Amino acid sequence: MLQTVAIRGYRSLRDLVLPLSRLTVVTGANGTGKSSLYRALRLLADCGRGEVIASFAREGGVESALWAGPEHLSGARRTGTAQGGPRTRSVSIELGYASDDFGYLIDLGLPQAKKTAFARDPEVKRELVFAGPVARPAATLVRRVRGLVEVAGDAGRGFDELGRNLPPHRSVLVDFAGATPELVMVRERLRDWRFYDGFRVDSAAPSRRPQVGTRTPVLADDGSDLAAAVQTIVETGTDDLARAVADAFDGASVSVSVTDGLFDVQLHQRGMLRPLRSAEISDGTLRFLLWAAALLSPQPPSLMVLNEPETSLHPDLVRPLATLIDEAARRTQVVVVTHSPTLRECLGAAPLGSDEDAWEIELYKDWGETKVVDQDLLTTPAWDWGKR
Known part of the structure; x- marks a missing residue:
């Protein structure tokens, strides 16, 4: 440390x-x-x-x-x-x-x-x-x-x-x-x-495009391998990610679809007939999923530095985000730069x-x-x- x-x-x-x-x-x-x-x-x-x-x-x-x-x-x-x-x-x-x-x-x-x-x-x-x-x-x-x-x-x-x-x-x-x-x-x-300074969530953001999936224990700085990182967490057998998503989004769940080797994140919400693909997920929701994938890494880096992770998140998501940061700090060293009270x-x-x-x-x-x-x-x- x-x-x-x-x-x-x-x-x-x-x-x-x-x-x-x-x-x-x-x-x-x-x-x-x-x-x-x-x-x-x-x-x-x-x-x-x-x-x-x-x-x-x-x-x-x-x-x-x-x-x-x-x-x-x-x-x-x-x-x-x-x-x-x-x-x-x-x-x-x-x-x-x-x-x-x-x-x-x-x-x-x-x-x-x-x-x-x-x-x-x-x-x-x-x-x-x-x-x-x-x-x-x-x-x-x-x-x-x-x-x-x-x-x-x-x-x-x-x-x-x-x-x-x-x-x-x-x-x-x-x-x-x-x-x-x-x-x-x-x-x-x-x-x-690893350094995480916010994530792009615009329509052309890397995390919104299906990517060739490989085992990804640590999310990339730009979040481009989000789907592979999510699937890697899921296959560890822990329910940390499922619990974080459900708590943050009223019982929602996340999964990954695989088509010809291309991975894409899907969000399942109550009352919806089909899951939302990454291109359809709202900006705030996608940003929270990116933070969750980074903080729940099954192979955390020796140091994670987060720059204003609360930026552009709905106030209701700040507390679940803090829970993820606190859990990450039990497994590795974390520095958080923030001005959010x-x-x-x-x-x-x-x-x-x-x-x-x-x-x-x-x-x-x-x-x-x-x-x-x-x-x-x-x-x-x-x-x-x-x-x-």
């Missing part, structure tokens, strides 16, 4: 270190940084897939994603005016996590090549894989500084070189993943994370730092910086960014 997530220099997340519980509910007013946190987690996951450069490209390049304020805000708070000054560290975006086994840290900076057409692509300046909660030198297992990659030697005898010419656009998690078991575990953990109330998360396994974290803005309400030294996890 993840214990800590840390982001520095990304949009409004100037220097944010968050503790995570089994279920973490992130809330706050519009513009406080909830979406930035969600996107930063996606960027971190993309490091395991070797796609972090492409992810920045979709955001307009690394420069557009950098923290735009001064390096230090103490002077701005004192004088009432944001001013620049001499920098004490390099301009960069840093992402990392610590878990109950290994942690990972990546430092992404501006390109140094004098002649390149790819000036908006970040370069990987530094990567670390470490044991324990903090990336201290003694806990470092693998380190990469620019092109040099090293692995900790046996019995504390320094570091052994793995390579020295790793290109700045490549990650050690991709090029050297097979070199050590720790690299494999970190890469596979990041690749396993109803969903927050239904999830019943406790204040940050409590002994409960569900926490609520509220974000707010202070001089453009995203911060956590009531976070202090006791509720801020230990974290060490280190230096290049």
Whole structure:
């Protein structure tokens, strides 16, 4: 399970270190940084897939994603005016996590090549894989500084070189993943994370079209394999999905039709002479079925991050949705980003730092910086960014 997530220099997340519980509910007013946190987690996951450069490209390049304020805000708070000054560290975006086994840290900076057409692509300046909660030198297992990659030697005898010419656009998690078991575990953990940011339910949405069905234990991010995911859940023999649909839609049931290998979802409603095909199901109903298929995965990912799952759902469906989220959090780790009072109330998360396994974290803005309400030294996890 993840214990800590840390982001520095990304949009409004100037220097944010968050503790995570089994279920973490992130809330706050519009513009406080909830979406930035969600996107930063996606960027971190993309490091395991070797796609972090492409992810920045979709955001307009690394420069557009950098923290735009001064390096230090103490002077701005004192004088009432944001001013620049001499920098004490390099301009960069840093992402990392610590878990109950290994942690990972990546430092992404501006390109140094004098002649390149790819000036908006970040370069990987530094990567670390470490044991324990903090990336201290003694806990470092693998380190990469620019092109040099090293692995900790046996019995504390320094570091052994793995390579020295790793290109700045490549990650050690991709090029050297097979070199050590720790690299494999970190890469596979990041690749396993799943992100659900709403679902398309318009007439051309992928979930409304019959698809070739294959066994699907985890729903795709866009919900395109909904029918296969539903059938996979049904064939596990559990009644969780049937119960969720019946509770949400007055005794309705869901099934999957199979025609020449094409799978399509069907909704059976009381009083209707025939089931509704996916193309006929209402937007809200289809959206709830998508959330149910994601949250009832028979092979849940190690982390599920849900961005405003209540969006465009009827208020009567928020409570059944919360029940699904709560059940998912008993089987895996879940982060929910929401500003719905109803969903927050239904999830019943406790204040940050409590002994409960569900926490609520509220974000707010202070001089453009995203911060956590009531976070202090006791509720801020230990974290060490280190230096290049």
